[in-house]
Amino acid sequence: xxxxxxxNGVPHHIAIVMDGNGRWAKRRLMPRIAGHRQGVESLRRCxxxxxKRGVRVLTVFAFSSENWNRPPDEVSGLMELLAKALxxxxxxxxxxxxxxxxxxxRGSLSEGLRQGLARAEAETADNGRMVLxxxxxxxxxxxxxxxxxxxxxxxxxxxEGALDRAMALSHVPDPDLLIRTGxxxxxxxxxxxxxxxxELHFTERLWPDFDEAALDEALAAYAARERRFGQTSxxxxxxxAG
Numbered sequence: 001x002x003x004x005x006x007x008n009g010v011p012h013h014i015a016i017v018m019d020g021n022g023r024w025a026k027r028r029l030m031p032r033i034a035g036h037r038q039g040v041e042s043l044r045r046c047x048x049x050x051x052k053r054g055v056r057v058l059t060v061f062a063f064s065s066e067n068w069n070r071p072p073d074e075v076s077g078l079m080e081l082l083a084k085a086l087x088x089x090x091x092x093x094x095x096x097x098x099x100x101x102x103x104x105x106r107g108s109l110s111e112g113l114r115q116g117l118a119r120a121e122a123e124t125a126d127n128g129r130m131v132l133x134x135x136x137x138x139x140x141x142x143x144x145x146x147x148x149x150x151x152x153x154x155x156x157x158x159x160e161g162a163l164d165r166a167m168a169l170s171h172v173p174d175p176d177l178l179i180r181t182g183x184x185x186x187x188x189x190x191x192x193x194x195x196x197x198x199e200l201h202f203t204e205r206l207w208p209d210f211d212e213a214a215l216d217e218a219l220a221a222y223a224a225r226e227r228r229f230g231q232t233s234x235x236x237x238x239x240x241a242g
């Protein structure tokens with residue numbers, strides 16, 4: 001889906017690679033799962049801040065398809081953390097007007113967890129203040145492949161527009177701004193199709209330390225950029241002038 005226009009310099013859609021939970025915990029001589037728990041607190045804070053600033057869509061990378069290769073105790077801890085977060089956070093999200101979507105391959109998840117995800121989506125389906133997409137067991141290459149497979153199964157020509165409509169995030173516009181915390185400067189198989197024209201912002205802050213000030217820093221950097229989508233600056237000026 002095409003990018004939506006920003007309102008007063010605020011991105012319509014922000015995507016975040018929430019990196020650095022394990023390193024945050026390691027620096028404090030704590031188990032990695034403690035960093036992930038703190039990461040949930042940071043996400044809660046970020047959701048409130050985005051709503052306050054008028055962001056309409058927030059998409060976060062919670063668990064990649066490659067994360068299954070992590071130590072088994074960390075993976076099981078993350079699954080348990082997700083289950084607990086569903087029970088605790090969904091009532092608050094529903095009350096706050098947040099529409100929740102889980103994006104990714106659910107085939108590897110337990111039946112109980114799959115039911116929990118579907119229930120959380122159903123309970124928040126009528127909310128319209130902001131859309132929160134949680135990418136869990138997600139990969140950008142998987143997304144493109146599943147979209148192509150879906151079109152092939154239906155016998156539809158594989159065109160750019162058809163692929164766009166078959167993507168896992170076809171219910172929202174493409175991200176205007178992609179933020180990655182933790183100091184790495186790559187997108188790590190996240191929203192490869194959707195971020196074709198996204199502005200990129202990298203920060204050294206580890207995800208548990210990402211606060212409102214860090215978000216505002218990213219928003220200020222975004223607002224200072226000129227988004228041309230292949231056009232020239234002069235064309236944009238003429239369009240703005242009507």
